[in-house]
Amino acid sequence: MIRFEEVCKVYPDGTTAVDGLSFEVAEGELVTLVGPSGCGKTTTMMMVNRLIEPTSGRILVGGEDVSRVDPVRLRRRIGYVIQQVGLFPHRTVLDNTATVPSLLGWKRRRARARAAELLDLVGLDPKTYGDRYPEQLSGGQRQRVGVARALAADPPVLLMDEPFGAVDPVVRERLQNEFLNLQATVRKTVLLVTHDLEEAVRMGDRIAVYGHGRIEQFGTPGAVLGAPATDYVARFVGADRGLKRLSVTEIDEDSLEQPPVARPDEPAGVAAARLRAADARWAVVLNAAGDLHGWVSAESLALAGDRGTVGDLTCRMEAWVPLGAPLKRAFGEMLQHDAGWVAVVDGERFAGVLTPAKLHEALRRSVGAEALGVGRDQVEFESVADV
Numbered sequence: 452m453i454r455f456e457e458v459c460k461v462y463p464d465g466t467t468a469v470d471g472l473s474f475e476v477a478e479g480e481l482v483t484l485v486g487p488s489g490c491g492k493t494t495t496m497m498m499v500n501r502l503i504e505p506t507s508g509r510i511l512v513g514g515e516d517v518s519r520v521d522p523v524r525l526r527r528r529i530g531y532v533i534q535q536v537g538l539f540p541h542r543t544v545l546d547n548t549a550t551v552p553s554l555l556g557w558k559r560r561r562a563r564a565r566a567a568e569l570l571d572l573v574g575l576d577p578k579t580y581g582d583r584y585p586e587q588l589s590g591g592q593r594q595r596v597g598v599a600r601a602l603a604a605d606p607p608v609l610l611m612d613e614p615f616g617a618v619d620p621v622v623r624e625r626l627q628n629e630f631l632n633l634q635a636t637v638r639k640t641v642l643l644v645t646h647d648l649e650e651a652v653r654m655g656d657r658i659a660v661y662g663h664g665r666i667e668q669f670g671t672p673g674a675v676l677g678a679p680a681t682d683y684v685a686r687f688v689g690a691d692r693g694l695k696r697l698s699v700t701e702i703d704e705d706s707l708e709q710p711p712v713a714r715p716d717e718p719a720g721v722a723a724a725r726l727r728a729a730d731a732r733w734a735v736v737l738n739a740a741g742d743l744h745g746w747v748s749a750e751s752l753a754l755a756g757d758r759g760t761v762g763d764l765t766c767r768m769e770a771w772v773p774l775g776a777p778l779k780r781a782f783g784e785m786l787q788h789d790a791g792w793v794a795v796v797d798g799e800r801f802a803g804v805l806t807p808a809k810l811h812e813a814l815r816r817s818v819g820a821e822a823l824g825v826g827r828d829q830v831e832f833e834s835v836a837d838v
């Protein structure tokens with residue numbers, strides 16, 4: 452969808468900002484460009500919408516050489532989100548959002564209706580915020596308007612230059628997650644520039660790690676963190692890449708342990724005997740459909756003796772995560788609840804539990820698989836007991 456072919460940019464003063472760049476962003480893919488300050492990320496991005504012209508090489512968008520498209524028309528087809536947002540101070544939020552549809556000649560009513568729809572999509576109630584001016588918004592809200600405006604004319608391509616750079620880390624993480632949810636629906640082809648590796652890893656389907664004017668490695672976040680292609684990339688991703696991998700490795704069903712199970716309507720004594728025989732200290736409580744009710748300790752079952760059912764003694768499950776969530780989230784839940792394990796659910800269905808040992812095993816498996824360049828499903832590893 453976006454294709455760079457041997458693109459170079461040398462500024463008039465002789466600075467080579469981009470040096471023979473070739474890569475592709477597939478339709479619906481989000482690629483992050485990450486690297487230290489001054490390595491050519493912004494130059495790369497601005498050549499796509501012709502705010503900067505390359506010295507040599509070609510850039511294609513949707514198969515069309517951008518140098519043959521009128522720049523103004525081109526920019527209306529490409530959403531652009533920048534750190535400073537660049538909202539018009541004297542226009543309301545609604546009018547700011549409707550900018551591109553209006554320029555494209557949409558009728559005023561249609562443009563404003565579309566803008567309201569987009570504000571809603573980025574989490575700003577158009578009735579509350581639509582008539583405000585940019586200065587009456589928080590930094591995070593302004594960024595959301597920036598995203599809404601870029602999406603208003605439904606461009607297939609979105610360029611984002613440090614889009615979440617101007618807000619504090621907490622708001623930043625929230626905006627990143629909101630954007631990822633949005634992207635799951637709108638599926639734009641996105642090129643996102645950042646100097647923050649965490650952001651690149653969290654947001655990108657693939658990451659391009661920039662050295663000076665060149666891509667040092669282009670691959671999935673897992674591959675870049677797990678198997679840095681060069682010393683430069685290894686230094687850039689840093690020694691704590693194992694920890695960063697927690698953010699990109701998903702919890703899968705194979706990584707889970709299956710603890711003993713009890714039913715809510717079961718007599719406490721029956722469950723107690725079963726747990727004793729299995730030498731287990733607790734069981735998960737599931738209903739007949741396999742949905743998670745909570746957990747019960749062997750101790751409370753033993754104390755109850757012949758009185759009552761498992762359901763009476765069931766405790767709420769505080770620490771749980773959905774299947775497919777990153778390992779980092781499971782780790783966070785364990786720490787937050789001071790728990791030795793965390794339940795994993797697939798919708799309502801209980802899928803298993805993740806223990807620290809299983810978490811470690813899953814992490815090792817994903818690092819090993821990426822380093823060998825083989826799919827995770829093709830790899831068999833020793834179990835925790837063998838380690």
Ligand SMILES: Nc1ncnc2c1ncn2[C@@H]1O[C@H](COP(=O)(O)OP(=O)(O)OP(=O)(O)O)[C@@H](O)[C@H]1O
Nearest residue numbers: 462464466468487488489490491492493494495646
């Ligand atoms: N108009 C210009 N004239 C000369 N050199 C320039 C010009 N614009 C940028 N450069 C140089 O080109 C190189 C790449 O700049 P660019 O802005 O693309 O980097 P970047 O990776 O986006 O950096 P940052 O993260 O700091 O924004 C830098 O060395 C910069 O000084």
